[in-house]
Amino acid sequence: MSKIKKALLVLLLTFFFVRPIFVAAESESEKLERLSNEIEQYEQELGKLKSQASTLSNQIAQYDAQIRLTTLKIAQTEEKILLLGGRIDQLETSLTALTKAFTSRVVYTYKMSRLNEAYLMLIFSSDLNSAISSFHYLQKIQEADRDLLVRLEKAQVDYRDQKSDQEELQGQLEEQKSVLGAQKTAKAVLLEQTRNDERRYQQLLSAVRAEFEAIQAILAGKGQEEEVGKVSVGQRIASIIQGASCNSSGSHLHFIIRQGTATQNPFSYLRSGIDYENCSGSSCGSNDGDPFSPTGGWDWPINPKIKFSQGYGSTWAVRNTWVGRVYQFHNGVDISSNSTEVKAVKTGTLFRGSYGTGSCRLRYVRVDHEDSDLDTLYLHINY
Template sequence: MQRVAIARWPFYVACLVLGIAIFASAMPTRANETIQRQIDQKNEEIKRLEEEARAYEAARLTAEQEAKSLQGQIKSIDASLQRIAANSRVTNAKISRTRLEIQALGGNIAATETIIAENRERLAALVVAIEKAERETPLAAFLKYDSLATMFAAADELGRLEGELAGRIHELRADRDRLRAQQTDARAKEADLQSLAGELADQTTLQSVQRSSRTTLLTETRNQEQRYQELLAEIERKRASLEKEIDTLEASLKPFDPLLVPAARPGILTWPMAGPIVVTQQFGYTAFARSGAYNGNGHNGIDLRAPVGTAIFAAEDGVVRAVGDTDLGCRRASYGKWVLIDHPNNLSTLYAHLSLIKVSPGQAVSRGDTIGLAGATGYATGPHLHFTVFARGSVEVIDYRSRVCGRMMTLPISNAYLDPRDYLNSL
């Protein structure tokens, strides 16, 4: 009876090893079930908040159509404030979800490492047992078991268990590496979301500025539609006068060599904001341009629909040549806050009507880097991005005292405006 028990001990070892592994793997599973329920709840919350944000954006777009009236402008500002607040809640919920995902992955990694360590110890014990069996003389081995068949079966079982556990350790190592990669991805995702939360903090600051603008607007108009229309007329008069001054300055620039700019080809530049992209005004002699908006000139760029606070990206690698704010010299008459970037391919790009500038002159940027946030500074009937492409050698950044406003401003001028759509991918 003792020899039979000795012959069967490898099976008891197997049961012990596998039982511990199964028990250890069950613990994180139960913990992760709880975390997964919390993640599912966050997903539902995010879905609800995203629907809320979309509703506020729809309301903002509707109000934007009425922005030529005083009440329409106020509605547009209020709807924009609500949209930003809703987007902030979405981002915070996503950050909470990511932290839960990281917590679950951390539990899985710890449990897997524990299982690997336990299996290594048992594997070492099995190796020692096999080595001890190999050192036994045939006579000792024969006396230990009741038959040669039992002796060889015990040795074979030890070898089988050693191979089985080695395979399991290999699998668990792969699981651990996979889980660590997932944890790295989740932490990167959290970093992205934290960055987005920072952007939303910027946008919240901008909304505070808009609230101030709202107050200023009501003060200037005394909440009267007639006074608002008079204000718009005065803005239009200043814009037209400044436009003529700039035309004169640009006419004095030396001609540029068209052979220095790259041939038109999609993909030379990337779209300067995330989709969906909506072009609200094309380049050149558009209907709005033909209405006299640019003193008989064509539209020198393209306009993209962009709610206040939308991240604006560099269209290509390059160096920021200059930034500025024409509102400091002539309020609501030109580009407002703008960024000019020079690119190695002999193009320069301009991003105008920004609400916030995120770069500085001399700074190197890569394609897709955030350089600012969209807005409605300068001459803008509503929030959007004005995107212009120049031949790089044709652009000059000047400090100019406007006759119509009487104050200094910094702005880029050129006599070589190019159609951005020639260098962008088709929508």
């Protein structure tokens, strides 16, 4: 009896303390819901970070949150593709079965259709009741065939739709992976530029703010200008400043086209077919940068080969780097080349100008093109 009690005691102890823990596998819908919730949390966190003070640690935290958010979106998209793949496999199986069934029925229905005429049924049937039964049977077969055809057509439509959705998701996945790579690169570039030093980061921000404010003031007509005289297409009007300055992080020409008070996309005026290198994205030659798409007929203000650093509008740099803290729209194009010479893109009247306070002044030249309501501005230059 004592042995039985001991055995029962061991069983009870095993049940309460050593029992296995069974965890239900996470379903596809549960996984997608969990990922959606995590994405929402990181989007909220990113929103809070963007509203906080502009410090290096905050910017790095933003990059980390963006990277995590994009990683979650990639996982979500991959899960959707996997789920859709299962549905497509099921549809393929169903489509194959329906096609086989329909094909086999076609032959039989064709044979029966030859007896579709009532008088033929009467001739080939032994009596009237048999003819009526045959007629009703044929009607049921035809009705079943129509139903089978409808199901087959619906399965084909569903299959095409699901395949289209899968291709769309695949494209979305590739785009998300590209964004993730760009975000990681942007973080690495920031750490390299600042050497993880807050003071250097604030200096970079100050230079970009100074440049942005000066350009906005110049566009508003607040620059100090003097008229130089007439210039023709291709005439030298300035040279690009070499190296960084108080309102520029490096050598480049900021080229603006203005119509009245509004800036225009320079690519709508500059000619295509020139030699260039696109360095407007995560790295020179990467596929994530701003599009280089000139469609006009004007000559370029600098000699090729053009190094294209930033485009017009909501650029890659605005969307992916810390400059987005200063401005959301780039009002010109940033370009450079081996030559520092800057040339007029059209005939007009040349003005030399500058804007700023103390020793930090942004120098520029402006050409008023008298044959139109356009003028062109060339910034970060020496006269």
